[in-house]
Amino acid sequence: xxxxxLLGLAALLPAPALAQALSPEQxxxxxxxxxxxxxxxxxxxxxxxxGLEQAEERDRTEARSRALAANRDALFRDAxxxxxxxxxxxxxxxxxFDVRCGFCKQLHPTMDQLLARExxxxxxxxDLPILGPNSLLASRALLAAHRQGQYVPLYDAxxxxxxEPTEPVLRREAERLxxxxxxxxxxxxxxxxxxxxxxxxxxxxxxxxxxxxxLVIGDTLVPGAIDLPALQRLTAQARS
Numbered sequence: 001x002x003x004x005x006l007l008g009l010a011a012l013l014p015a016p017a018l019a020q021a022l023s024p025e026q027x028x029x030x031x032x033x034x035x036x037x038x039x040x041x042x043x044x045x046x047x048x049x050x051g052l053e054q055a056e057e058r059d060r061t062e063a064r065s066r067a068l069a070a071n072r073d074a075l076f077r078d079a080x081x082x083x084x085x086x087x088x089x090x091x092x093x094x095x096x097f098d099v100r101c102g103f104c105k106q107l108h109p110t111m112d113q114l115l116a117r118e119x120x121x122x123x124x125x126x127d128l129p130i131l132g133p134n135s136l137l138a139s140r141a142l143l144a145a146h147r148q149g150q151y152v153p154l155y156d157a158x159x160x161x162x163x164e165p166t167e168p169v170l171r172r173e174a175e176r177l178x179x180x181x182x183x184x185x186x187x188x189x190x191x192x193x194x195x196x197x198x199x200x201x202x203x204x205x206x207x208x209x210x211x212x213x214x215l216v217i218g219d220t221l222v223p224g225a226i227d228l229p230a231l232q233r234l235t236a237q238a239r240s
Contacts, residue, residue: 089122138165140188
C-alpha cells in the first residue's frame with residue numbers, strides 16, 4: 001500500500017514539484033520503491049496512467065462546458081445563421097459541417113429523418129470548411145446562396161453530391177435550383193462571407209472542435225456522426 005501511495009504521488013506530481021517536496025534521500029527512496037513496485041506489479045503504472053487520463057478527460061469536459069456556456073449566443077442566437085427545420089423550434093441543434101466530409105454526408109439523411117419525425121427541432125448550420133480549397137469554395141457558395149434564400153436547398157444538394165464541389169459543379173447545382181449564378185459568384189468573394197467563415201472557424205476553435213461533423217445539442221457537444229436513436233435521445237434530453 002505504501003508503494004502504491006508513493007507511486008501515485010510520483011505520477012501525479014509534476015517533476016519540479018516532486019523535487020521541491022522531497023529531500024534527496026527521500027527522492028532516492030521513492031525511485032527505489034517505484035522500480036521495485038513496477039517489477040513486482042506492472043499494473044500499478046497502468047492504473048496510474050488510467051487515473052491521469054480520467055483526470056485529463058474531466059478537465060477537457062469542464063473546459064468544454066465552460067466554452068459552451070460562454071458562446072451560447074454565437075451558437076444558438078445568431079440571426080445571420082442559416083436554419084433548417086422549424087425556425088421557431090423548441091429544440092436547437094447546431095451542426096458544424098464540411099460539404100466534402102464523408103461523415104457529414106453520412107449524417108445528412110439521419111438529420112432529415114429526425115426533422116421529419118420531430119417537428120419542433122431547429123438546426124443551425126455552421127460552415128466549417130477544413131478539408132481544402134474546394135470546401136472553402138463550397139462554403140462561399142452556400143453563404144452567397146443564403147442571400148437569395150436558397151441556402152438549405154443548395155446545402156442539401158451539396159451534401160448529396162458524390163463529386164468534388166468545383167466551381168463548374170457549384171454552378172450546375174446553383175442553376176438547377178434557379179439561383180442567379182452571376183450574383184452568387186460575385187457575392188462569394190464578398191468580405192462579409194469571409195468574415196462569417198472566419199467567425200465559424202474561431203467558434204469551433206473555442207469549443208475545441210477537432211473535425212466534422214460536430215453537433216451541439218443543449219449542453220452536449222457531440223463529435224462525429226451519430227445514429228438516429230442517439231440523436232433522438234439527445235434531443236429529448238435537451239427538450240426536457
